[in-house]
Amino acid sequence: MDLRIFTEPQQGASYETLLKVAKATEDLGFDAFFRSDHYLKMGDVDGLPGPTDAWITLAGLARETSRIRLGTLMTAATFRLPGVLAIQVAQVDAMSGGRVELGLGAGWFEEEHTAYGIPFPKEKFGRLEEQLAIITGLWETKVGETFDFEGAHYSLKNSPALPKPVQERVPVLIGGRGPKRTPELAARYAGEFNLPFTSVEESREIIGRVRQAVQRAGRPDDDMLYSTALVACVGKDDAEVARRAAAIGREPAELRENGLAGTPDEVVEKIGRYAEAGSQRFYFQILDLDDLDHLELIASRVAPQLG
Numbered sequence: 001m002d003l004r005i006f007t008e009p010q011q012g013a014s015y016e017t018l019l020k021v022a023k024a025t026e027d028l029g030f031d032a033f034f035r036s037d038h039y040l041k042m043g044d045v046d047g048l049p050g051p052t053d054a055w056i057t058l059a060g061l062a063r064e065t066s067r068i069r070l071g072t073l074m075t076a077a078t079f080r081l082p083g084v085l086a087i088q089v090a091q092v093d094a095m096s097g098g099r100v101e102l103g104l105g106a107g108w109f110e111e112e113h114t115a116y117g118i119p120f121p122k123e124k125f126g127r128l129e130e131q132l133a134i135i136t137g138l139w140e141t142k143v144g145e146t147f148d149f150e151g152a153h154y155s156l157k158n159s160p161a162l163p164k165p166v167q168e169r170v171p172v173l174i175g176g177r178g179p180k181r182t183p184e185l186a187a188r189y190a191g192e193f194n195l196p197f198t199s200v201e202e203s204r205e206i207i208g209r210v211r212q213a214v215q216r217a218g219r220p221d222d223d224m225l226y227s228t229a230l231v232a233c234v235g236k237d238d239a240e241v242a243r244r245a246a247a248i249g250r251e252p253a254e255l256r257e258n259g260l261a262g263t264p265d266e267v268v269e270k271i272g273r274y275a276e277a278g279s280q281r282f283y284f285q286i287l288d289l290d291d292l293d294h295l296e297l298i299a300s301r302v303a304p305q306l307g
Contacts, residue, residue: 028299032069040112062096071101078107098166103173183213204277227281231259264301
């Protein structure tokens with residue numbers, strides 16, 4: 001079972017901090033380092049020293065790591081033009097030796113768009129759909145051929161569709177709770193469907209819908225990987241759980257209910273329930289990026305119990 005580290009740098013993290021976490025992620029045996037793609041803090045934090053760009057960060061980490069996968073949960077389609085994003089991801093894939101994954105979402109946080117002068121369109125899902133068609137189409141176009149696209153939001157003519165990623169197929173992640181359009185979009189473009197901060201029962205229901213969409217699309221039932229992202233707060237005992245919960249401004253009881261929280265045995269049991277519902281990969285959302293002992297505990301006391 002893949003265990004991945006997922007960070008929220010907009011809450012306050014420099015590149016140097018992210019580098020330390022990424023290196024610990026690799027050294028401790030986790031499968032991947034992922035980060036959010038936001039430009040504005042959320043909640044009661046100062047967000048200092050300010051936002052870091054997701055793909056610039058991943059480009060740096062691509063040269064500083066050698067094994068772990070690198071990606072986003074989720075890049076906002078509102079932040080970048082699809083042709084530019086295809087170039088950026090392909091370049092970081094080359095810089096990493098083929099270790100990049102692209103999580104792409106419609107974008108939702110209007111305040112960060114306003115804060116940095118980024119247009120926030122009313123019709124976002126249609127833009128996401130066209131971005132997925134363009135990005136994958138550019139990557140799949142054979143060298144020497146050109147790519148054209150004419151949509152309601154984007155138009156490309158005679159694109160050389162370069163550069164190409166190192167990977168033959170960059171894994172694309174789509175997620176969300178939408179009952180119809182999201183599963184259908186995932187069935188067309190994604191290799192992984194991510195369920196962010198959902199309960200066990202909600203996860204079971206959503207995975208069932210996506211499985212049906214995958215089948216309708218003519219893909220094998222096991223052709224989609226299902227993953228879960230949850231906040232992590234693991235401690236050797238209740239006192240350590242309480243200390244880590246306080247450090248991120250949360251309550252232990254709430255975290256136990258809604259996240260991967262508690263002692264290692266409690267977290268393993270919770271993961272087992274999600275696995276029974278269909279989740280195959282887990283993203284531990286780490287909010288205190290200075291607490292590398294937290295990662296070590298998960299690696300030494302949780303991961304070995306999961307095989």
